[in-house]
Amino acid sequence: MLTFVAIVVDGLVYASWLFIVALGLTLIFGVMRILNVAHGGLYAVGAYTSAAMIGAYFRGGYPPALSYLLMLASAAFVGTILGLLLERGLLRFFYQRDEVIIVLVTYAVFLMLEDAIRLIWGTDAYFAYQPYSLLGNTQAGGLNFANYDLTLIGLAVITGGALWWALNRTRRGMLLRVVIHDRELALFMGINVARVFTVTFVIGAILGALGGAFTAPMISVTFGIGVEVIVLAFAVVVIGGMGSVPGAVLGALIVGLSRSAAVHLYAELELFVIYAVMTLVLAFRPQGLFVRAAARKI
Amino acid sequence: MKDRTLWGLTAGTLLLAAGGVWLPNWAMFLVTVALAKGLAVLGLLILWRTGLMSFGQALYFALGGYTAGLLGQTFHVRDAFLLLAGGTAVSAAVAAALGFLIARYREIFFAMLTMAFSMILYGALVKSQALGSTDGFAITPATFAGFAPSGAILKLPLFWLACATAYFAALGLHRYLLSPMGALAVAIRDNEIRVEYLGVSVKDAVHVKTVLAAALTGAGGVITALAVGHIDPEMAYWTTSGEFVFVTILSGTGSIAAPFAGSILFELLRSFAVQYSPYTWQLTMGSVLLLLILFVPNGLWSLFGRLLRRAA
Numbered sequence: 001m002l003t004f005v006a007i008v009v010d011g012l013v014y015a016s017w018l019f020i021v022a023l024g025l026t027l028i029f030g031v032m033r034i035l036n037v038a039h040g041g042l043y044a045v046g047a048y049t050s051a052a053m054i055g056a057y058f059r060g061g062y063p064p065a066l067s068y069l070l071m072l073a074s075a076a077f078v079g080t081i082l083g084l085l086l087e088r089g090l091l092r093f094f095y096q097r098d099e100v101i102i103v104l105v106t107y108a109v110f111l112m113l114e115d116a117i118r119l120i121w122g123t124d125a126y127f128a129y130q131p132y133s134l135l136g137n138t139q140a141g142g143l144n145f146a147n148y149d150l151t152l153i154g155l156a157v158i159t160g161g162a163l164w165w166a167l168n169r170t171r172r173g174m175l176l177r178v179v180i181h182d183r184e185l186a187l188f189m190g191i192n193v194a195r196v197f198t199v200t201f202v203i204g205a206i207l208g209a210l211g212g213a214f215t216a217p218m219i220s221v222t223f224g225i226g227v228e229v230i231v232l233a234f235a236v237v238v239i240g241g242m243g244s245v246p247g248a249v250l251g252a253l254i255v256g257l258s259r260s261a262a263v264h265l266y267a268e269l270e271l272f273v274i275y276a277v278m279t280l281v282l283a284f285r286p287q288g289l290f291v292r293a294a295a296r297k298i
Numbered sequence: 299m300k301d302r303t304l305w306g307l308t309a310g311t312l313l314l315a316a317g318g319v320w321l322p323n324w325a326m327f328l329v330t331v332a333l334a335k336g337l338a339v340l341g342l343l344i345l346w347r348t349g350l351m352s353f354g355q356a357l358y359f360a361l362g363g364y365t366a367g368l369l370g371q372t373f374h375v376r377d378a379f380l381l382l383a384g385g386t387a388v389s390a391a392v393a394a395a396l397g398f399l400i401a402r403y404r405e406i407f408f409a410m411l412t413m414a415f416s417m418i419l420y421g422a423l424v425k426s427q428a429l430g431s432t433d434g435f436a437i438t439p440a441t442f443a444g445f446a447p448s449g450a451i452l453k454l455p456l457f458w459l460a461c462a463t464a465y466f467a468a469l470g471l472h473r474y475l476l477s478p479m480g481a482l483a484v485a486i487r488d489n490e491i492r493v494e495y496l497g498v499s500v501k502d503a504v505h506v507k508t509v510l511a512a513a514l515t516g517a518g519g520v521i522t523a524l525a526v527g528h529i530d531p532e533m534a535y536w537t538t539s540g541e542f543v544f545v546t547i548l549s550g551t552g553s554i555a556a557p558f559a560g561s562i563l564f565e566l567l568r569s570f571a572v573q574y575s576p577y578t579w580q581l582t583m584g585s586v587l588l589l590l591i592l593f594v595p596n597g598l599w600s601l602f603g604r605l606l607r608r609a610a
Contacts, residue, residue, distance in 0.1 A: 035406055093592075099405060100351045104547055105591055107540060111584030118577055231417055231536055238410045271421025275414045282411050283399055 006143055007260045013149040015256025016156035017215065021229055022236040022248050023159060024207030030180050030243020031200040033099060034091065037106040039208045039233060041113030042082060044226035046209030048121045049078045050216040054128035067131050075213035076206050083205030087198050095197075110226070118223060125222040132217035148217065155214060156252075159207070164245055176200065180243060235278045241288030250289055254281075303472055307555055311465040318457050326457050328565050330525045333460040335542065336561035337467055337518035341511030342546045343557055344471065344480075348507055349487030350404065351546075353539045354412030357419050358389040358512040360534035362519025364429070365389075367437045367529045378440035378459055382520050389516025390509050397505040404490075416534055423531035434530025437523055453525070460521050467514055468554045474510070475554075483507065515542075544587055550597015560598060 025039045053074045057067055086109060094102050135147035167173040179186045179196050187193050212225075219225065236255050240247025255274050262273040281289060318326055338355050345352050362385035369375040369384050396415060403411050424432055439446070442455045474480040482503050485493050490500050523529050532538065541564075549560020567586065571579035594601060 035409075090588075097595075100409070101591060101595070103351075103406075103409070104543065105588065107543075108584040108587035108591070111580040111587070115578050115581035115584070119581075227537065231413070234410060235414065235417075238407070238414075242406070268425040269421075271424055272418055273421075275418040275421060278414045279399075279411065279418065282403075282407065282414070286403060286407060 002142055003264055005141060007257070007264050009143075009145060009150075010263070011253075011257035011260030012153055013256075014260055015252040016153045017211070018232060018236050018256055019156045019248055019252035020152075020159055020207070020214065021211035022233040022240075022252060023163065023245070024204035024211070025233045026237045026240065026243055026245065026248045027163070027207070028201060028204035029237065031176060032095075032197055034106065035099070035103045035234075035242075036204065037103060037230060038086065038109040038113060039106075039204070040226035040230035041110045041117075042079065042205050042208035043212040043215075043229050044117055045078055045082060045113065046075045046212030047216040047219075047221045047225060048117055048126065048212075049074045049209070050213035051126035051128040051221040052121065054130060054216065055126065058130045064130065064134055067134075071131065071213045071216070072210070075209040079206030079209035080202055082209070083202035084198070086205070087201040091201070092194070092197070110230075114223075114226060117226075123223055125220040126216070127220055128216050130217070152214065159210070160245060160249060167245065232274065235274055238288055239278055239281045241285075241290035244288070244290040247288060247290035303554060304469070307465060307468055307472070310555060311461055315458055315461045318461070319454065323453065326453050327525060328569060329562060330453065330457045330460045331522055332562040332565040333464045333558060334518040334521035334525065335545065335565070336464060336558035337521070338515040338542045339545045339549065339557035339561055340467060340471060340554070341514035341518075342542055343551050343554075344475075344483060344507050345511050346546055347475075347487065347551050348483040348504060350408050350504070350507075351543060352412040352508075352511065353409040353536065353543065354414070354416035355511065355515045355542050356534050356536065356538035357412070357416035358393060358515035359519040359522070359538060359542075360416075360419055360423065360529075360531070361389045361392055362386065362516035363523035363529045363533050364423070365516075366520040366523045367435060368429075370437055370440075371435070376438060376441045377444075378442050378456065378524060381440060381524070382459070382463065382517055385520035386513050386517045389519070390513040393509045393512030394505075397508045400508055401501045401505040413536055413539065416539055417536060420531055420534040420536075423534055430530070432531060434528055434532075436528050439527065440524050456521070456524055460525075463517055463521065464558055467517070468558070471510075471514075472554045479503065479506065544583070546597075547587065548590060548598060550594075550599040552597060552599040552603050556597060556599035559602075563598070 021043060024042075025036055028034055028036050028039075050071045053070055054067055057070055058064070090109065091102065091105065094105050132146065132148045135151065138145045138147055138150065165173075167177060175186075175191050176196060178189070178191060179193055183193060186196075211229075215225075232255075236248060236251040238251075239254060240249070240251030254277060258273050258277050259270060262269040285291070314329070318329060321329065338359055341358075342352060342355060365385040365388045366381040369381055375381060375384070400408065400411055400415075423429055429435065439452075440456065442459070445455070447453075447455050471480075475483070482493065482498060486500055486503060493500055493503075519533065522533075545557065545560050545564045548564055549556040568579065568583065571582045575582060590598070
């Protein structure tokens with residue numbers, strides 16, 4: 001029974017983390033049909049910025065409670081700048097090209113971001129544990145849970161909910177959904193698709209950086225965190241259906257719970273199970289769980 | 299045109315094999331590994347001509363390497379030819395099985411599914427203590443039909459094996475691509491549905507090409523494992539697949555020799571980048587990739603081809 005509770009809670013925590021990280025990726029793919037490999041780089045930049053700022057903040061002796069706001073602000077700042085630079089400065093020249101070419105462009109950007117991170121922050125590991133330990137632990141039924149992990153669940157719900165509300169209940173969101181459905185038609189109707197693309201990419205970049213920023217207190221921020229995250233985010237996005245926010249929720253839950261079950265029950269299967277689940281879903285639903293019917297051009 | 303490629307390949311390989319004798323050890327090692335990885339890129343060439351980009355060739359690369367290692371460790375097989383055959387066979391067999399699933403997908407989902415399979419192998423390898431987990435294990439140097447090289451010519455037979463494998467693979471693939479089955483590749487890329495109306499099963503064609511690519515990559519994995527002397531799960535990681543894709547774009551799909559030229563260039567580029575700018579080598583590689591995509595989208599070989607045509 002205890003194991004079951006542990007599996008469920010750990011699974012939910014991991015799923016929330018996955019959801020926050022994968023949300024930006026699925027949004028960018030849904031709107032722009034770009035598989036953004038650089039998302040891992042944005043995540044890493046968000047994590048490093050957050051860790052560095054938290055370190056400086058707590059050394060400066062400012063009120064601890066505002067450190068969370070600082071993490072949020074640093075993610076927003078870094079995401080906006082990088083998102084604008086990448087989209088306006090580079091990606092918009094490749095929109096006419098093959099989808100795979102853009103993936104390669106984002107891969108090149110990812111390589112460059114990895115080195116840029118190394119140049120700016122060096123190869124040392126950064127520890128920004130204060131926000132994590134500030135919240136303390138909860139004892140529930142013999143198990144110890146860190147409150148930070150539990151608030152991550154809350155953060156995921158808020159972020160997902162906010163995005164869903166923005167997409168479905170606002171006018172701008174409706175315009176975005178039109179672009180998702182049919183880019184050319186949106187152009188004909190007078191929607192400024194170029195601006196929609198920029199806004200989407202910036203939001204996606206902010207979400208990626210946010211994932212990194214809020215992960216920074218949980219881990220030691222070091223070289224290579226971006227590389228690992230990319231494949232996980234891909235798995236979640238592909239399972240859920242690319243471009244679908246409910247899909248990302250379901251994908252994150254499936255992957256999170258399966259991995260948690262594997263970790264607690266049969267630890268050797270941990271890495272294996274995530275991709276096995278992805279393969280299984282793709283075998284039965286070739287385009288992911290939530291996918292719109294699309295016409296095939298002959 | 300067929301004759302030109304044939305003569306060009308033969309001349310090039312003979313030159314390489316002969317000239318390689320005078321190469322310093324580090325250069326011979328570099329060219330051996332470059333040729334082996336060039337085999338993997340050759341496999342990607344077939345797939346890219348069919349319009350598919352596989353992000354999971356590292357699966358077969360690692361399968362080839364680990365098969366060679368396990369054959370050596372468990373069955374004490376040390377003959378390089380047997381190891382090569384074994385690694386290729388295992389990769390081809392796995393691709394034949396997985397191909398039933400993979401051949402149904404296109405574009406991004408083909409890339410994602412192949413990547414998923416390679417990550418599954420990676421996950422299994424990392425967690426398996428028997429296979430050395432993230433450390434991997436060492437592979438004993440191979441013998442060549444009973445002859446165990448040592449001293450000054452330690453790496454030479456393996457270098458020649460790499461040259462020979464690359465040559466015959468390129469030759470075989472050249473004939474394949476001139477055959478109806480091979481010529482279908484470009485047709486499938488252009489318009490799959492019309493190919494179906496011709497009465498050809500596109501799924502079967504893609505399946506065959508997946509197996510071919512896998513066999514080539516497996517062979518490359520065996521040779522790399524023998525050259526490096528060590529096998530680790532990194533051979534199955536998605537960054538290895540990413541490397542192969544990088545070289546495919548670098549060299550282009552213009553000719554059968556392009557993957558090998560591109561692979562040698564890539565290895566040289568990376569070695570010098572790591573040596574002269576150890577903190578910015580990825581920046582260098584990334585910028586090079588971007589510049590290539592922008593200005594030479596058909597790969598460097600297309601520049602070479604243009605020169606040849608102007609000379610002819």
